[in-house]
Amino acid sequence: MPVLHVSAECAPFAKVGGLADVVGALPRALAQSGVPSAVAMPFYGGPEGRMAGRVGATESVHTGQVFFEGEGFPFEVFRSGALSGDGAEVPLYLVHEPEHFGDDGVYFRASDNAWFARGEVRYLVFQLMVLDWLRSENTPLDGADLLHLHDHHTGLIPTLLEADSANSVLRDVPTVFTVHSADHHGEMGWSRWDAVGVEAPNWESLDHLGRVNSLKAGVERADRVTTVSPTYARELAAGPEPSHGLDYAFRLAGDRLSGIVNGVDTAVWDPATDPHLPEPFSADDLDGKTATKRAVCADLGLDANRPLLTFVGRLTPEKGATVLADGLVRILDETEAAVAVLGSGYAEHEGALRAVADGAPDGRFSLTLAFDEALAHRLYSAGDVFLMPSKQEPCGLGQLYAMRYGAVPVVHAVGGLRDTVVPWDGEAGTGVRFEAFTGQAFADAVREVLALDAGALARLRQNGMWADHSWASSATAYASLYEGLGVLGT
Template structure:
């Protein structure tokens, strides 16, 4: 197998954010292009947990043991075929070690949502186990393999490859680190790292503010570094706020750093077949979209005769929650639109939306403070305009779903939103953008969207629905990158 993806998440088995969606879709897209790929992740909850129920039949392929902080930790690697689909064979490898990953929770305990006792080193131990497995005779990688690492949870692997003598057999493996978000760095106290007893010729490559920084380590030591959009790559080099203080590390990456936008699963996100939609439609026949809007508005108590604005997302500062409620207040006052909001997050933002809903005119505002996958799909499809005022957005998927479903996105021109939404100029475009991060700029952009005539709205709908945001296009860019690292990609039919 040429490419092994190392990740903390993979949809649909363990999902907290967009990382899971990428790792769940990209390997299959690569396999369909002839690059056999697999995924390795922690086996949260072990063989009797919730993840195991989703993984189905599993087979043990390796047993090993790692030594860390004076203790031996036996582990076992299982293989599942549950990630394979549409003729793409994608083995899913699950690393079972009960001390660190015996709980069903991904980043917090499933039982009480508290921090794990060994939380600082969970993913360091995971990486040690992955490397122990890869240097065994049971390794899934062939002679020209490559490790594709995702976020800080796998960011220490390049350093471990080149500093731990036990990994000398793996030292020539090319490594690619994809930074899905720089919001989390994976910090580990030096005293805990030093228990490995490794000789670090360049300890500064791991250090940030006096601790081991797993994300920085990956950025400085991986052969190539990617982010999930070209604009986000630039922002990480220019903004200490966006990179959370690691702008200098991204700057030093130089030509090793690039951006590749995410794709969407065009089969799952298809308004012509979506099982969550009571009415279906396509770019060639939008009749079902009108019926869907009427059904959704009826269920939410909204006036379907008005333009429908929808928002689906987490209520956090990064997702624009600071400007959402005050922006919506202006929109309700200045336009005749109805608004449907779905999401949950920080209590202060939920509270502001509750207060706004309580004072809004009847039929104008619906606020659902929850995660509801079915309603999310319906709001993407029923809306006339989709709202995405993110303060930061590495790539973003909501705007891609909205365009696929014929709902015109209004986005803050930042990160992947800038790269994936082409601003309407009166002739071409897929959405509307605003530059200043403020409630006033947000509301003004929505006003521009609502002022468009029928021909402009139709053109925007068609442009968005017919655009290619599939994983095939993004996967092809990754294949090009792999080739630059010397990976042979003439592997179709080679299996794993």
């Protein structure tokens, strides 16, 4: 029973955010648990592009053509084994169409970081190509299979399955639609949909404020809808801010909506095998963590004898950048801790952190305005406390990495942060949460951790390192969801 995941991203081949991490790890975890899985995604740059070097050897498995707005677009599907591994065979299908996906960029052109000229319809054409392929004799589907669709880039597929007579052979294929983030809706004018030549069975299920809304379409028409944490599912239905106006659609989903927390790819995030660390370590032997802290502090000009607080993330409002600088000023004034920040984002938030750096005492504050994967791994490892003051967080992976690497997470109690960080009660718990979204509440939560004695801190750290946040647990929950659709998951 193949589950075909359809997505715009898949790590490590094309990654912009957490969507790629999930699609790169979940199908492997499912396959390892006995649920055959595959992934279909655009072949950015095609066989001659940079992505081709990442996926290695490919074979052509299908050629076809779709028509849109009076033009025909020939396309080709390639198969790669690059996603397979750890005893799991996970075919990766790459959809190559040069007019819309001939550039190496994912959402923006690689050459100049500008928006694609056909940006509004790129993923509509991608969905048409995927369905043309799936209804051919070269389809990977066979019998009672399932389409697992990810984010708005795939949200029109349930409607196209139902409404397009060409897809009659696929009409009974169950669909699961996962919302990784409701920040982007995939909106387009109705003339774009009209150009497909398919009459929507219920135009209101596609429409939001006079435009076709791909995210809403997926939520309303898929057989099951998931988000990446139970709390985020409730937040999306509770009010317009987290869903950017689609709360009514999530409420109407009712029992079709559920939340399943993401996992950690333990092949990549494991302090015992991480190649980015100077020394390995584990919950039972923390010597390597101490060595990493000394090395990182030496590299960043920090005092290794102080508690080390680390932040790794985008400097954007949703990631808490609006309270980060204020909280850090308070922390530097009111505690003896040192702080290391790694990230980049909006100019005003970068500027606020530069001001913090300018006023910080020597050896107390390090600011790296960049994305550096190796340094990120070392900061998770070196930190005593990990800072995650997100304003909103569908699931979050940083807090999971931090716990696995022995850093106590201090998080704003929203979304997946509420679901994955258990408040410390003196014996049990894996971190500290704060409710009010203010710099003062953030700083107070940090002081709460720093006030713990050595024994309590050691217990809190080990609780986090021993917690199971692997993809195996999440894969079991998804398999149960598939079984509920009448598709045998094992």
